[in-house]
Amino acid sequence: MDSIERHVTLDADLDEAWELLTRPEDLAGWLGADVAFDPTPGSAGLVVDHDGTRRHLTVDRVEQGRSISWRWWTDGDEQAASRVEITLVPTSGGTRVHVVEAPLPAAPSGGAVRARASAGTAWSHRLLHLEALLLLAASVRG
Amino acid sequence: MSGRRGAEDDAGAVFAALADPTRRAVLRDVAEAGPLTATELAGRLPVSRQAIAKHLAVLQQAGLVTPAKEGRENRFRATPARLTDVGAWLTDTGSAWDARLDRLGDRLRERRRNDTRTHGPGDGR
Numbered sequence: 207m208d209s210i211e212r213h214v215t216l217d218a219d220l221d222e223a224w225e226l227l228t229r230p231e232d233l234a235g236w237l238g239a240d241v242a243f244d245p246t247p248g249s250a251g252l253v254v255d256h257d258g259t260r261r262h263l264t265v266d267r268v269e270q271g272r273s274i275s276w277r278w279w280t281d282g283d284e285q286a287a288s289r290v291e292i293t294l295v296p297t298s299g300g301t302r303v304h305v306v307e308a309p310l311p312a313a314p315s316g317g318a319v320r321a322r323a324s325a326g327t328a329w330s331h332r333l334l335h336l337e338a339l340l341l342l343a344a345s346v347r348g
Numbered sequence: 349m350s351g352r353r354g355a356e357d358d359a360g361a362v363f364a365a366l367a368d369p370t371r372r373a374v375l376r377d378v379a380e381a382g383p384l385t386a387t388e389l390a391g392r393l394p395v396s397r398q399a400i401a402k403h404l405a406v407l408q409q410a411g412l413v414t415p416a417k418e419g420r421e422n423r424f425r426a427t428p429a430r431l432t433d434v435g436a437w438l439t440d441t442g443s444a445w446d447a448r449l450d451r452l453g454d455r456l457r458e459r460r461r462n463d464t465r466t467h468g469p470g471d472g473r
Contacts, residue, residue, distance in 0.1 A: 208359075208363040208366070208434075208438075209363075210438055210441045210442045210445065212442070212445040212446065213449075214449040214453060216452070216453065216456055217456065218456055222459075226452060226455060226456060226459075232455060235451065235454070235455035235458065236448055236449075236451035236452040236454070236455045237448055286360075288359075288360075288441070303449070303452065305445055305449070307441050307445065308360075308363070309359035309360035309363065309437060310360050311360035311361050311363075311364045
């Protein structure tokens, strides 16, 4: 399992940062051009990007004021879903927004693969995988 | 094997296949010194031929290696297309979040401007 990871520190307290992440009118200002979103586990939503790409999503987990996670996939490509997890951490300078997006194995060939993918690998391992991936990509290309 | 699907889908299968360090070592050897058979790989790595064969099957299922029949054994070569797909997914997804988080900061500043109009600045807690 590997993923992309991004973070940004906002000059805002936890409550305000949480609003920015969960209120549809705020989400429409940054997550996409047009956003239908209900921060309730199990609810369905839609994010339309500025380039017109439509992403359907299902909210999986909400920890009020702390973290939210959803699955999303582009229109007509449900097999190719990925999981987004956003976590808020209060810091001295405001609130740190931590984003992880990881592709979900679409057609698991066996229970072992599925279990491994959902087990949540430690960060050092994830970074190691990424490094290996890039090394391999370089060696295969060369 | 299933047909071609989206890059994101490939990425999930590829990451799952690469989650194991021994499998990464197998793939690295195949990429650097391939095409190789399971027997040849067992001679290069401190792993039994049976274990190598299992790892190769997982890598093959993820589309990372492709076998070619040679006598009684398969000879595997690395197939870079999936890695390229995964690289594209990482690049696209990463830059999409860079743009979103930039806009998130903009959105906060926009809220601040609206707040300042009603409450005034320096409204400490």
